[in-house]
Amino acid sequence: MKRIIAALSAVILASGVMAQGQVPKPQSISFSAIQGVSVGNAQDDAAGTGVTVFRLTVPGRAAVAVFGGGPASRETEAIAPERNHPLNALVFSGGSAYGLAASGGVARCLEEHGVGFDTGIALVPIVCQSCIYDLGYGSATVRPDEQMGYTACEASFAWDDQRSGNIGAGTGATVGKAAGMQQAQKAGIGYAAAQMGSLQIGVAVVLNSFGDIYSHGKKIAGMLTLDRSAFADSYTTLLHTTADNLFTSTTNTTLVAVFTNADFTPAQLKHLAQMASAGLARSIDPVFTTADGDTVYAISVGDEHHKVSANLDAVGVLSASLVEEAIADAVYSAGIDR
Secondary structure (H helix, E strand, O other): OHHHHHHHHOOOOOOOOOOOOOOOOOEEEOHHHOOOEEEEEEEEOOOOEEEEEEEEEEEEEEEEEEOOOOOOEEOHHHHOOOOOOOEEEEEEEOOHHHHHHHHHHHHHHHHHOOOOEEOOOOEEOOEEEEEOOOOOOOOOOOOOOHHHHHHHHHHHHHOOOOOOEOOHHHOOOEEOOOOOHHHOEEOOEEEEEEEEOOEEEEEEEEOOOOOEEEEOOEEEEOOEOOOOOOEOOHHHHHHHOOOHHHHHOOOOOOEEEEEEOEOOOHHHHHHHHHHHOHHHHHHEEOOOOOOOOOEEEEEEOOOHHHOEOOOHHHHHHHHHHHHHHHHHHHHHOOOOOO
16 A cells, blocks of 8 residues: 555646645545446356456547467457547456457447447447456356356446455456466455546456465465465476476466546557556566466546546556555455465
């Protein structure tokens, strides 16, 4: 929290909204306080997989940055700065590439609710999705499908379900898999958010990493010894292995979404996503390997009349700190001994 307060104190809003010397006291807030986004979840607990839908109440500008070597994604080109299609929903799921089927159900749900780009013939919702690999945690043959995506999207209309831990896309998330699942630990989905004046930033993380997890320099989850009595070291295991499949097995992926009411362009949002990835680098070791598909989205939410001007670098620094907090939340809310 100290890092977040320090970062927040550096935020100076532009255009006279907030002048230097008049910076209000920073506040840590619930993710549910972020205006313009509603969360819905669905999962199969027995199979160990699920879907989380972040539905934008107003279509928003968005961008994405991919850092890992094995992403599974849908429609990310639609939000590239040179295209800039307004986003209706972001979907995180398990199931690896199979899980991409969930977006079909999300799009169907949105269409039924009158949400989407009007082509003159039909509404076409703009839905982006990224998936984690969780096939090694529960069932390898049960994956998020169209119905699960539809159920999660419907849930986002019923209530804003920003619960942390083993829910939605975090149901099958694990960490510390350098020696395989037998020495891994459970993780999940986590949240963190902050506000300064009228500026809001919220972060959601589905933590499913190859590497070990640290919070303020202390290891809090990751690879265990064979008897699961103590921590082992993913970093050392990676350095000393000669097994090719350790490097080529894309069985991980951590997903991040940064939501803010800052009035950023798609190009600025792309840079924000890149800056927010510093939180991954500070919390996960090793990170951004070929065995991960680590992906960060940045999304400007809310009505255009209620967005605020903000310093991109300050928001980026704060977002990285919130990523660290959300990662810790994903660990502690999931139960690290499972």
